[in-house]
Amino acid sequence: xxxxxxxxxxxxxxxxxxxxxxxxxxxIVVVLVPFALGPQPERLxxxxxxxxxxxxxxxxxxxxxxxxxxxxxxxxxEALATAPIPLEGVAAVKALAHWLTTGLPLTLAAPVLxxxxxxxxxxxxWLTLSLAxxxxxxxxxxxxxxxxxxxxxxxxxxxxxxxxxLYVPTLIFGAEAARRGAEGFAVQTPLLLLAGLTxxxxxxxxxxxAAAIRINLR
Amino acid sequence: MTALLEAKGLTVERGGVPVxxxxxxxxxxGRVLVLRGPNGIGxxxxxxxxxxxxxxxAGEVDCPGGTAYAAHADGLKPTLTVAENLAFWADLHGxxxxxxxxxxxxxxxIDRQAASLSAGQKRRLGLARLLVTGRALWLLDEPTVSxxxxxxxxxxxxxxAHVEAGGAAVIATHIxxxxxxxxxxxxxxxxxARPATHAPGGFDEAFQ
Amino acid sequence: xxxWEYANPKKxxxxxxxxxxxxxxxxxxxxxxxxxxxxxxTPPDYKQxxxxxxxxxxxxxxxxxxxxxxxxxxxxxxxxxxxxHVSALAAKAAAPVGLAMTLIALxxxxxWGQPMWGTWWEWDPRLTSFLILFLFYLGYMALWAAxxxxxxxxxxxxxxxxxxxxxxxxxxxxxxxxxxxxxxGASLSLDKEENVSDVYAYPLWLCMAGFFLLFVVLxxxxxxxxxxxxxxxxxxxxxxxxxx
Numbered sequence: 001x002x003x004x005x006x007x008x009x010x011x012x013x014x015x016x017x018x019x020x021x022x023x024x025x026x027x028i029v030v031v032l033v034p035f036a037l038g039p040q041p042e043r044l045x046x047x048x049x050x051x052x053x054x055x056x057x058x059x060x061x062x063x064x065x066x067x068x069x070x071x072x073x074x075x076x077x078e079a080l081a082t083a084p085i086p087l088e089g090v091a092a093v094k095a096l097a098h099w100l101t102t103g104l105p106l107t108l109a110a111p112v113l114x115x116x117x118x119x120x121x122x123x124x125x126w127l128t129l130s131l132a133x134x135x136x137x138x139x140x141x142x143x144x145x146x147x148x149x150x151x152x153x154x155x156x157x158x159x160x161x162x163x164x165x166l167y168v169p170t171l172i173f174g175a176e177a178a179r180r181g182a183e184g185f186a187v188q189t190p191l192l193l194l195a196g197l198t199x200x201x202x203x204x205x206x207x208x209x210a211a212a213i214r215i216n217l218r
Numbered sequence: 219m220t221a222l223l224e225a226k227g228l229t230v231e232r233g234g235v236p237v238x239x240x241x242x243x244x245x246x247x248g249r250v251l252v253l254r255g256p257n258g259i260g261x262x263x264x265x266x267x268x269x270x271x272x273x274x275x276a277g278e279v280d281c282p283g284g285t286a287y288a289a290h291a292d293g294l295k296p297t298l299t300v301a302e303n304l305a306f307w308a309d310l311h312g313x314x315x316x317x318x319x320x321x322x323x324x325x326x327x328i329d330r331q332a333a334s335l336s337a338g339q340k341r342r343l344g345l346a347r348l349l350v351t352g353r354a355l356w357l358l359d360e361p362t363v364s365x366x367x368x369x370x371x372x373x374x375x376x377x378x379a380h381v382e383a384g385g386a387a388v389i390a391t392h393i394x395x396x397x398x399x400x401x402x403x404x405x406x407x408x409x410x411a412r413p414a415t416h417a418p419g420g421f422d423e424a425f426q
Numbered sequence: 427x428x429x430w431e432y433a434n435p436k437k438x439x440x441x442x443x444x445x446x447x448x449x450x451x452x453x454x455x456x457x458x459x460x461x462x463x464x465x466x467x468t469p470p471d472y473k474q475x476x477x478x479x480x481x482x483x484x485x486x487x488x489x490x491x492x493x494x495x496x497x498x499x500x501x502x503x504x505x506x507x508x509x510x511h512v513s514a515l516a517a518k519a520a521a522p523v524g525l526a527m528t529l530i531a532l533x534x535x536x537x538w539g540q541p542m543w544g545t546w547w548e549w550d551p552r553l554t555s556f557l558i559l560f561l562f563y564l565g566y567m568a569l570w571a572a573x574x575x576x577x578x579x580x581x582x583x584x585x586x587x588x589x590x591x592x593x594x595x596x597x598x599x600x601x602x603x604x605x606x607x608x609x610x611g612a613s614l615s616l617d618k619e620e621n622v623s624d625v626y627a628y629p630l631w632l633c634m635a636g637f638f639l640l641f642v643v644l645x646x647x648x649x650x651x652x653x654x655x656x657x658x659x660x661x662x663x664x665x666x667x668x669x670x
Binding site: 003004006007010011014015073074075076078079080081082083084085217218 | 266269270271272273284285286287288289290291292293294295297298302305306307309310311312347351
């Protein structure tokens with residue numbers, strides 16, 4: 001299991017674009033927002049947490065199809081399926097590797113990008129915390145979507161269509177926690193709901209993802 | 219001596235259509251089973267069922283020790299070195315890498331990225347992956363594709379050493395490996411599924 | 427004689443073919459009767475005027491939009507557990523009907539909301555939930571359409587339906603948490619005082635029965651088409667094997 005995690009991280013490093021692409025996309029989205037909505041600080045401040053959450057979510061979506069596709073094409077997935085580790089564990093480790101290479105950098109970049117949007121000072125902590133709690137769920141749900149579409153030649157768009165509706169609860173609780181934090185309201189309720197949602201997602205979706213991989217390998 | 223693989227009355231499908239039926243086979247330690255038959259007969263489908271990747275339509279597979287399965291794609295990462303590729307699969311199976319690189323004549327390439335290997339060298343690396351799994355039963359689908367004569371001989375030598383050490387292999391191949399004294403040949407032509415065999419779900423009878 | 431015999435395509439085709447005309451007649455009578463009763467034989471509401479009559483399409487379609495997803499979930503579970511192909515095909519056949527019902531509910535809701543709330547769209551929890559349900563139907567159908575092998579498609583869509591159902595319920599609660607809404611409460615329930623009055627309730631019940639029967643008819647027809655398509659594939663495969 002640890003060997004798989006190390007290998008996936010190493011592959012992400014060697015592939016070069018792994019970390020950088022999602023971060024660059026995140027940056028571009030945040031930079032484009034003032035062009036679309038105008039530079040008034042009050043307006044940007046109002047929507048800052050929402051834009052940062054949405055930008056992180058979309059950036060996360062970009063690299064989902066690579067979670068299983070390369071391993072499927074080069075036969076690694078078949079070899080993993082016959083190896084003495086459960087496929088559920090493979091799915092969980094793959095989601096973890098995706099989070100470490102995508103969700104975590106996005107979480108760390110979000111406060112920096114918050115400067116561009118005049119994120120209120122009280123918001124930094126809650127934005128970062130809500131992203132740290134929510135992005136693992138995005139990776140786990142994304143890994144499930146990637147497992148469903150791994151056998152398809154052009155699964156990218158379909159993957160987005162399937163995964164985005166599944167992201168709704170995470171986005172609502174995460175963005176709500178960040179917004180309430182930035183506006184100085186109590187954040188306990190959405191933050192706890194977000195944490196519960198992430199915990200349930202991490203516990204259950206690797207099973208669904210493994211089932212989908214088994215079906216796709218037949 | 220207990221069999222490494224025992225399959226009874228297998229019906230094998232491809233794309234929802236039965237291709238082989240009534241296949242029974244036993245593989246003992248120290249033996250090689252060669253699958254023969256024309257293209258499209260279902261060799262790959264049968265190997266995938268034996269590997270546990272696909273369920274049979276009928277029959278059962280008993281394979282207590284697990285298998286090491288190698289198909290046309292060999293599970294190698296081009297950006298990792300030969301050593302890293304092998305170390306990963308060895309680690310995953312809880313085995314040492316041991317002398318696998320030497321046995322597949324890869325010792326001089328150990329620090330090269332897999333992307334820089336030739337097709338034949340990659341194939342040898344793919345076969346070295348089987349060595350580091352520590353599994354007794356190998357399932358090989360056309361393992362000698364893109365190997366030159368010397369590499370085929372090397373491969374045959376590795377198979378011989380593997381079965382002499384108590385291992386076994388099921389190999390789908392057209393070429394002679396020179397292992398006649400320890401191998402059986404299974405001609406799959408005799409197991410071709412009859413058209414009348416039930417299609418899954420009984421859709422062909424739905425209107426009769 | 428057990429219920430599961432109808433999961434055999436042959437038995438299903440025979441039985442569904444026999445009952446289909448009767449269901450079609452009943453669906454036509456109930457839907458048309460309910461709508462004529464509702465549109466022409468009920469008084470305008472004292473507050474909402476004639477626009478209240480949208481209820482006779484809006485409520486039945488909204489009810490079916492949710493219930494069809496529930497039916498797909500049950501059919502997917504039967505496929506996963508018992509491997510009855512007809513069950514998987516019924517789930518596939520139901521999805522476009524559910525999608526249409528969701529669209530009808532959204533559209534009639536918008537035309538009702540405009541005069542009542544002064545807006546075509548409001549991010550009300552109920553409206554938002556239906557929009558999300560619409561996306562779930564789209565994703566489910568797109569996955570069916572994208573996969574060539576019928577059994578693989580049946581398995582993967584069943585997994586998506588199970589996971590999607592859980593997330594649909596989660597989304598419903600998340601959306602409630604996110605925004606309290608304008609939408610009135612349930613129009614029909616057995617213990618509420620704010621129910622619609624009987625003069626609307628009876629034709630509404632009839633319309634709901636009509637929409638349900640309409641769904642059964644469409645489901646049977648579409649499932650029969652799917653079975654025919656599978657039979658064509660099976661016969662083609664057999665012909666290829668005989669030629670080979």
